[in-house]
């Protein structure tokens with residue numbers, strides 16, 4: 001079985017993002033970029049499937065500008081076999097990303113696709129579900145545990161009430177949650193090896209997919225700041241303030 | 250304009266999140282609630298009483314028992330012909346289902362909205378809530394998930410809308426429910442609790458969370474946690490507050506032994522009053538706290554518990 005993982009280049013989670021003064025978005029020039037943390041978990045899971053013999057090949061796909069090639073290289077350095085970059089300057093929405101991934105699935109015929117549950121920049125939490133719908137495949141979202149049995153995927157999902165386990169027909173689309181695994185670091189020899197691994201580049205036009213956005217971002221602003229608070233000296237003081245000043249207990 | 254609202258429930262009870270979504274939906278048009286489940290007539294009856302509701306549709310069949318997205322999606326797609334908006338709470342149920350529906354309708358989904366500017370323009374947080382984007386949709390039907398803490402709940406009683414049974418769709422045959430391991434608790438639900446007390450890595454163990462639980466019971470509060478506390482196995486995953494966990498906005502949020510990473514703040518910084526208890530005076534959590542207490546939590550918690558008994 002081939003496994004496809006989708007990896008997105010995003011502003012690193014440690015960066016304190018700043019809204020641009022012209023309100024068109026957030027500052028991304030000279031800002032550290034990394035692979036979306038959930039996608040590292042997706043790559044790691046794909047690698048484990050390879051190592052356990054469940055998968056033969058792991059392909060990392062990214063959609064974005066030429067710089068997304070770096071994100072694919074990271075996946076290759078972790079151990080993915082090859083990469084596919086769909087190069088575009090458009091900030092492609094989840095609907096467009098899902099359509100592009102579907103087109104790639106048509107060429108590659110994977111048995112399983114693994115995505116992050118959400119990208120930490122736009123926080124949409126949509127792409128995997130959309131892709132699964134377009135392919136008419138089963139979906140396992142927010143997965144924290146995974147097993148294969150009798151040609152099916154057994155997925156444990158993190159839901160609001162706790163955990164839920166579902167059995168999915170193959171092929172399937174999975175989106176991974178934080179506690180599925182602990183992603184490995186790429187070793188230096190593997191980083192060197194990754195430089196020789198192939199990355200296929202194509203455009204949305206090559207795949208005959210229209211990625212014109214459906215949402216128009218009118219403005220991006222900072223959230224209202226909170227009024228500054230006070231430091232207190234004792235627990236008694238705190239309880240007094242909560243009772244008599246804030247009146248919340 | 251007409252709105253179809255997907256009700257959140259467990260076949261027995263309507264979840265309070267639905268009431269907040271009604272507030273958002275009612276500003277867009279006439280609201281019809283869809284109750285899809287199995288043996289869920291009590292839920293439909295409760296939904297019919299919600300203030301501001303026009304109609305309730307009930308789809309009662311085994312295939313909807315566990316809300317499997319593969320099975321519920323065709324139902325929503327079928328019903329979508331009669332509506333301008335499809336809305337659901339941005340819970341794990343809504344997040345699992347609605348993008349699937351949007352994809353089949355070939356429209357973008359607008360995720361996790363916190364405000365409605367007009368019939369096609371919405372505000373949503375991006376970058377862990379460090380920026381608020383105003384987006385305008387050009388799609389003919391709008392598929393939306395709503396951040397429940399951003400909208401007030403409507404009164405659960407007041408109306409008596411008609412309940413209409415609708416025909417059900419087939420089992421998609423893609424997935425099946427195996428089982429669930431839900432956290433049992435007598436305490437209020439995290440996202441709708443008036444008071445939340447959360448513990449972080451500083452708690453050191455799951456056993457130490459009993460200190461928070463004791464205080465929670467005195468205050469009628471829910472207990473939450475940081476990702477670090479969940480990852481360390483102190484508490485189950487459904488306790489996690491933050492960008493990638495639950496978003497809460499109670500009257501009072503008490504953060505104990507939590508440093509205040511942006512991913513955590515994303516889930517609680519809209520709380521009305523924030524208390525931070527941390528032994529490190531440099532901890533970033535103090536920057537957003539209304540009341541800060543720089544103190545060892547193992548001294549502060551027993552004292553707080555005793556103070557509340559006075």
Ligand SMILES: Cc1cc2nc3c(=O)[nH]c(=O)nc-3n(C[C@H](O)[C@H](O)[C@H](O)COP(=O)(O)OP(=O)(O)OC[C@H]3O[C@@H](n4cnc5c(N)ncnc54)[C@H](O)[C@@H]3O)c2cc1C
Nearest residue numbers: 006007063091115116118119122123124125126127213217
């Ligand atoms: C301020 C701002 C304004 C924007 N305005 C617009 C706009 O007007 N129009 C517009 O079209 N877009 C705009 N975007 C960008 C765009 O909305 C997002 O990049 C896009 O919606 C993807 O959403 P997501 O990454 O949150 O998806 P999610 O559904 O959260 O992503 C889940 C998973 O899908 C996969 N995935 C997602 N994207 C990719 C990718 N590119 N390559 C590979 N895998 C991927 C990953 O596995 C990821 O973990 C804007 C973004 C910002 C920050």
Ligand SMILES: Cc1cc2nc3c(=O)[nH]c(=O)nc-3n(C[C@H](O)[C@H](O)[C@H](O)COP(=O)(O)OP(=O)(O)OC[C@H]3O[C@@H](n4cnc5c(N)ncnc54)[C@H](O)[C@@H]3O)c2cc1C
Nearest residue numbers: 449450451475476477491492493494506508512513528546
């Ligand atoms: C993709 C991604 C998603 C994430 N999503 C989330 C999320 O949804 N929610 C979330 O919370 N985090 C999330 N995180 C993790 C986040 O970045 C932080 O690592 C996490 O919030 C830290 O938890 P903490 O504050 O409990 O631990 P720490 O940062 O280790 O802080 C512990 C604090 O406890 C204090 N302390 C220790 N002992 C005591 C004592 N005896 N008395 C008083 N104070 C004490 C310390 O001074 C310190 O400030 C995410 C990270 C990533 C990369």
